[in-house]
Amino acid sequence: MSSAEPGRVTAVRATALAVTFIVACGACKGDAPPAPNASTNLNDADSAQSVSSASTGDDAASLPPKAPLTFTEAVRLLRWDEAEIAIAALPDAEKQKPEVRFTHARVLMKRGNYKDARAALEKLEDALPLLTESIQRQRAEAELEVGPFDGAADFFMKRATPSAWLSAATGYERAQKPDRAIAACEKVLGDAKRTRKEETAARRARMRLAAPKATSTPDDARWLAIHAEDPDVEAQAANTLEQVDPTHPLTGPELVERSQTLSDGGHTDAALVMADRSMSAPKAVSALDACRARADALFKAKSRYQEAAASYGTCSNRGGPHSAEDAFLSARALARAEKDNEAIFAWTKVRERFPKTNWAEQATFFAARTHALHGQWKEASAAFDDYKKSFPGGSNEKDADRFRAISHFENKEYKLARRLFEELAGDTTDGSQQARWSLLAALAAREAGDKTQAVARYLDVARGKPLSYPALVARARLAETQTPLPLTIEPFEGGPAPPPLTVKLPPPVDMLHSMGLDRDAEDMLRERENIVRGDAPGRGTEALCVAYNMLGRAKRLHSLALEIPAQMLATAPGPKNKWAWDCAYPQPYEAHVRAEESKDDLPENLVYAVMRQESGFDPDVVSPAGAVGLMQLMPETARVVADATHMEHREQDLIVVPHNIALGSYYLHDLFVTFDKEKRDKPTAIPLVVASYNAGPEAIVRWLSRSPGMPLEVFVERIPYTETRGYVVKVLSNLARYGYRAHGETGVPQLKLLISPE
Numbered sequence: 001m002s003s004a005e006p007g008r009v010t011a012v013r014a015t016a017l018a019v020t021f022i023v024a025c026g027a028c029k030g031d032a033p034p035a036p037n038a039s040t041n042l043n044d045a046d047s048a049q050s051v052s053s054a055s056t057g058d059d060a061a062s063l064p065p066k067a068p069l070t071f072t073e074a075v076r077l078l079r080w081d082e083a084e085i086a087i088a089a090l091p092d093a094e095k096q097k098p099e100v101r102f103t104h105a106r107v108l109m110k111r112g113n114y115k116d117a118r119a120a121l122e123k124l125e126d127a128l129p130l131l132t133e134s135i136q137r138q139r140a141e142a143e144l145e146v147g148p149f150d151g152a153a154d155f156f157m158k159r160a161t162p163s164a165w166l167s168a169a170t171g172y173e174r175a176q177k178p179d180r181a182i183a184a185c186e187k188v189l190g191d192a193k194r195t196r197k198e199e200t201a202a203r204r205a206r207m208r209l210a211a212p213k214a215t216s217t218p219d220d221a222r223w224l225a226i227h228a229e230d231p232d233v234e235a236q237a238a239n240t241l242e243q244v245d246p247t248h249p250l251t252g253p254e255l256v257e258r259s260q261t262l263s264d265g266g267h268t269d270a271a272l273v274m275a276d277r278s279m280s281a282p283k284a285v286s287a288l289d290a291c292r293a294r295a296d297a298l299f300k301a302k303s304r305y306q307e308a309a310a311s312y313g314t315c316s317n318r319g320g321p322h323s324a325e326d327a328f329l330s331a332r333a334l335a336r337a338e339k340d341n342e343a344i345f346a347w348t349k350v351r352e353r354f355p356k357t358n359w360a361e362q363a364t365f366f367a368a369r370t371h372a373l374h375g376q377w378k379e380a381s382a383a384f385d386d387y388k389k390s391f392p393g394g395s396n397e398k399d400a401d402r403f404r405a406i407s408h409f410e411n412k413e414y415k416l417a418r419r420l421f422e423e424l425a426g427d428t429t430d431g432s433q434q435a436r437w438s439l440l441a442a443l444a445a446r447e448a449g450d451k452t453q454a455v456a457r458y459l460d461v462a463r464g465k466p467l468s469y470p471a472l473v474a475r476a477r478l479a480e481t482q483t484p485l486p487l488t489i490e491p492f493e494g495g496p497a498p499p500p501l502t503v504k505l506p507p508p509v510d511m512l513h514s515m516g517l518d519r520d521a522e523d524m525l526r527e528r529e530n531i532v533r534g535d536a537p538g539r540g541t542e543a544l545c546v547a548y549n550m551l552g553r554a555k556r557l558h559s560l561a562l563e564i565p566a567q568m569l570a571t572a573p574g575p576k577n578k579w580a581w582d583c584a585y586p587q588p589y590e591a592h593v594r595a596e597e598s599k600d601d602l603p604e605n606l607v608y609a610v611m612r613q614e615s616g617f618d619p620d621v622v623s624p625a626g627a628v629g630l631m632q633l634m635p636e637t638a639r640v641v642a643d644a645t646h647m648e649h650r651e652q653d654l655i656v657v658p659h660n661i662a663l664g665s666y667y668l669h670d671l672f673v674t675f676d677k678e679k680r681d682k683p684t685a686i687p688l689v690v691a692s693y694n695a696g697p698e699a700i701v702r703w704l705s706r707s708p709g710m711p712l713e714v715f716v717e718r719i720p721y722t723e724t725r726g727y728v729v730k731v732l733s734n735l736a737r738y739g740y741r742a743h744g745e746t747g748v749p750q751l752k753l754l755i756s757p758e
Contacts, residue, residue, distance in 0.1 A: 585737050
């Protein structure tokens with residue numbers, strides 16, 4: 001890291017480190033049409049993913065070219081301006097080749113030149129019949145912008161998705177056929193799988209297009225006034241509702257619902273106004289219901305927890321059926337405001353006031369949990385013992401048992417802790433979790449003086465879960481005792497190797513790949529998997545893994561790996577199973593990943609280990625929380641990191657592979673700066689960095705500061721977020737597998753066993 005960079009790190013840490021990167025769990029979206037003009041953009045739900053840039057800055061920060069790119073290279077990198085320049089330089093005969101025309105049309109579309117794109121696609125399906133559907137779709141996308149609009153609308157109307165019907169509505173509106181546009185919107189509204197954004201777009205369009213006295217207009221205006229996330233859309237809808245149905249303004253319950261919509265969208269002050277108005281509206285809600293709406297809005301604001309605590313307390317004191325819940329939430333808001341002593345006291349009062357409700361159980365658990373998070377082990381041990389006795393079979397029983405065992409261990413009650421860890425190991429059928437509890441039982445046995453039992457358990461874990469996080473810890477513990485280590489993993493199966501497998505990409509997958517349109521090739525191969533399987537009897541999964549690896553993309557490989565028999569990954573890669581390792585632990589976009597590893601001084605393969613867990617190698621995935629792409633970056637965090645690194649950036653760039661990798665890699669780099677300030681001890685920092693990537697560094701720093709210095713296996717199990725605990729385990733296991741795949745024994749990470757904030 002150069003001397004000019006500390007300011008960049010500080011800038012990132014000031015804001016980006018306060019924003020959590022979220023695990024990808026959202027559904028993938030296909031290649032959506034470019035967004036129509038802003039005045040009639042009905043397809044807002046897909047436009048952010050479908051529009052790529054027309055700039056030269058998509059990935060300049062990650063792989064600056066040393067020579068002009070060929071047009072296929074530029075297309076593969078989504079550098080549309082450079083692709084256009086390269087195509088323009090081709091001989092005329094080359095430009096007229098059908099595959100080049102098809103690719104050129106895509107380039108023109110991405111650069112916003114819809115008129116020339118439409119011309120390039122003219123009658124092209126005659127030459128490329130296997131791409132007829134794709135050609136017709138691209139032509140319709142172009143016509144949606146430059147006409148003929150009704151032809152484009154007819155195409156999209158025949159598709160089977162709400163997104164396509166919104167595009168049809170756009171086309172009919174531009175063709176001045178409002179009735180047909182309204183029909184397209186109604187088709188969206190009749191589809192049970194429509195998203196909230198799609199419903200919002202359809203209702204906005206129908207409200208705009210329908211006559212003021214149409215029966216649908218008041219319904220659309222009312223729905224938008226309640227459910228639209230954008231306050232400007234809500235205001236427009238409220239104005240329309242006042243004009244078309246002045247005798248039926250929003251009722252009190254509807255205003256409470258509107259308050260919830262606004263608070264979910266982060267518009268806290270507007271949500272509070274709606275909550276207050278709900279008491280004076282027709283069918284006014286009670287002061288208690290308005291109070292609860294206000295408290296919910298303040299809690300969701302995330303920066304006004306103390307106000308939320310006071311508001312929930314007021315609601316609880318009013319009585320009513322939710323009094324116990326409100327008292328519990330008041331205490332929880334205090335904890336979120338880092339007023340933990342007050343929160344523990346408040347939870348204690350909940351149990352006293354409402355002993356026969358489930359909120360008493362919740363309050364008891366959270367009070368005990370807060371003691372544990374602060375490293376108050378004596379109090380935590382007693383509190384969890386009390387929970388276990390008072391609430392057998394409670395809703396928090398599993399988490400309580402985990403914290404209880406850890407609390408007794410940290411309270412140096414090793415024999416009791418060992419028994420509790422052994423009970424936890426015996427109560428689960430999850431092999432990985434069982435191994436993790438065995439690690440802690442072994443650690444407790446060692447601390448209690450039973451080193452023989454500890455070594456036996458470590459050997460069992462190391463042999464039984466090779467190249468996993470538990471095995472890494474077990475081997476490190478065995479090394480401490482100078483016990484001879486077992487094999488890292490069983491050697492590959494001997495015997496004759498299978499005959500070579502020749503895999504060919506079927507048409508038109510091969511052509512799309514040769515043109516740099518790898519995303520299209522990947523989608524097309526998915527439709528033709530039976531061809532590849534059929535050409536390799538008895539080795540179909542292997543053939544498909546090879547084919548997708550040939551494309552250099554790995555989204556489908558992630559799911560194909562589930563078809564691989566477990567025993568093929570239970571031994572070292574060799575002639576019979578190397579393909580299985582390549583499938584389960586692929587290395588897509590390798591040039592970009594290696595460049596960022598080198599530039600950002602990252603441990604080899606950490607980017608892949610994170611990428612595999614975050615997105616399953618899907619560059620287009622968007623999580624429900626809004627995290628985007630391979631490294632699952634939140635747009636706000638990505639923007640701050642881009643600013644700090646002086647990287648040209650727009651939100652739509654997050655689906656551009658090199659750009660996404662560059663931002664995610666630098667964020668990992670900055671996390672290492674946070675947890676390994678002297679750059680001396682990366683093995684200790686790796687688990688902290690991985691946990692921070694998922695939960696946010698502020699949370700990790702807070703947990704460490706409350707109880708500094710602890711064994712690695714205790715740190716992992718003390719993480720209060722279930723998702724983050726599992727994430728750390730899986731990423732470290734990925735890292736071990738990638739390391740062994742690359743370098744054998746020497747590539748396996750050596751974890752340090754003491755976690756410290758220093």
